[in-house]
Amino acid sequence: MLAAEYEMLRHTWFPVARVADVDETGPLSANILGEDLVVYREAGVSTVAGAYCPHRGMDLTVGQMVKGELECPYHGWRFAPGSGACTAVPSLPDRPAPPRSNLRVYPSREAYGYVWAALETPDRDLPAMPEASDPDWQFAHGGPTDLGCGLRQVTENFRDMSHFAFVHRGSMGPNVQQVVDPYKVHRDGVELRWTLDVDLGGTAMDGNEGVAGKQRFDFYLAAPMFATVKAEFPEGGHSLVVQFATPITVDGEKVRHFWSIGIDSAVFEKHGANMAEMRQWEQEIFDEDFPIMERLRPREAPLDLHSQAHTRSDKFSLEYRRIYQELIDGRIATAVSAT
Known part of the structure; x- marks a missing residue:
């Protein structure tokens, strides 16, 4: 580093x-x-x-x-x-x-x-997460888990839809959509947002298609590592998966991974899925991701945009790496937070 x-x-x-x-x-x-x-x-x-x-x-x-x-x-x-x-x-x-x-x-x-x-006075406040204070939502917290990789690898993996059909055959099933549709990434300072429709195949959670089939994902990423995915289910209800990574070595090649999941009341009312079931499913998904994360080389995602191949599904990844480099270079104005 x-x-x-x-x-x-x-x-x-x-x-x-x-x-x-x-x-x-x-x-x-x-x-x-x-x-x-x-x-x-x-x-x-x-x-x-x-x-x-x-x-x-x-x-x-x-x-x-x-x-x-x-x-x-x-x-x-x-x-x-x-x-x-x-x-x-x-x-x-x-x-x-x-x-x-x-x-x-x-x-x-x-x-x-x-x-x-923070080890020094933070440059920015934490991003807002309005669902956390909404009484219609409940949350459960997973982890923490130590992983032998950098925080950019973890942060990118969480948003990479093109790996779902291969890494998550066990947790999601064999019918996950492989094609990632074109999408547009919207940037605001250190924040990125984009939306994608996906079909997770409908076989997970005992075939509960209401929460394990077609849905819309709203992705949010605030560099360097604050990330969420909000799912909107066609018949009503939402879930929110939150992920953070803390570097725990000086070289940044080992992180402590934290995550949470939230659901609104409609998830149980309309689909019969409770918090314990949704948390367990998300844990299974992360458990499939972890060994992948530790086998990636280099251990941290390179900021050099020309050293790896890219496809249109990696658009968010390229924008994230650009923002991260700008943070290192000090080209993004800081917003000092109160402690």
């Missing part, structure tokens, strides 16, 4: 944990670009900090929450939520904490069921 790309990604929001996981298990380990992090949560507020205690370098991800604070399992030092300030040194109960005793805290926020963080 070139230095300019590394710097761009340091100023990007990435998901580091599911909120429900932090609530259930306590402090969790996370990583962005090879930097080890600890995620902890108290009173509805998540904190993302450096993973190692400033005293003797103990891994705080194996600590616990005590009186609303993160306690180091080695010497019992405690750190406040939000600020990461050292609030207790049990071996010196009558003295203030020594210098350099606070945790380094990173910009963080909660959105769409995830804890997000």
